[in-house]
Amino acid sequence: AQSVTQPDIHITVSEGASLELRCNYSYGATPYLFWYVQSPGQGLQLLLKYFSGDTLVQGIKGFEAEFKRSQSSFNLRKPSVHWSDAAEYFCAVGATNYGQNFVFGPGTRLSVLP
């Protein structure tokens, strides 16, 4: 069965510092991988996705993620965090790009210190 773990429940960083959010998945084949962000009281916004090809994926808002098959990881990074990045971040895995077998991780809450 597919599963996603995000080891860090809550991370606090200072504005301007770099960020890495961890995501590990369990899946039998090459999965479709996603990172979503959820601001308080709002729905989820897609940051980036990986299907195949280049293992370093660029997304919106200056985020990037790297797929590492050997480590079953898809960590999200940003070189310099802005106060507006404070939100909940979800990693997700799917057998395809859409509905069937789409599984989310538990989320990591990011706080940003001024």
Added chain:
Amino acid sequence: EAGVTQSPTHLIKTRGQQATLRCSPISGHTSVYWYQQALGLGLQFLLWYDEGEERNRGNFPPRFSGRQFPNYSSELNVNALELEDSALYLCASSSLGGTQHFGDGTRLSIL
């Protein structure tokens, strides 16, 4: 382009009542997904509709049901409400094979 819209924003019900949540997908999208985001339980997949048919269902009891209309909008119905049904219910839409885009959700509170 209008995004996924959900109504109402907030819904307050009492135990045993029935709740109806609505979702309008992005124009051109034929698939609608429903998720439950309950405190401490994360995002859990509820239902997937495409072209008016239920395509997949998560591990939820039958009192969670829904439908998709010819215009691709969707309703989620929850019967015999229980306290643990209190959650944010998120709707997403996509074209078949496309990426899911989410609405802002309906906050359902059970008193």
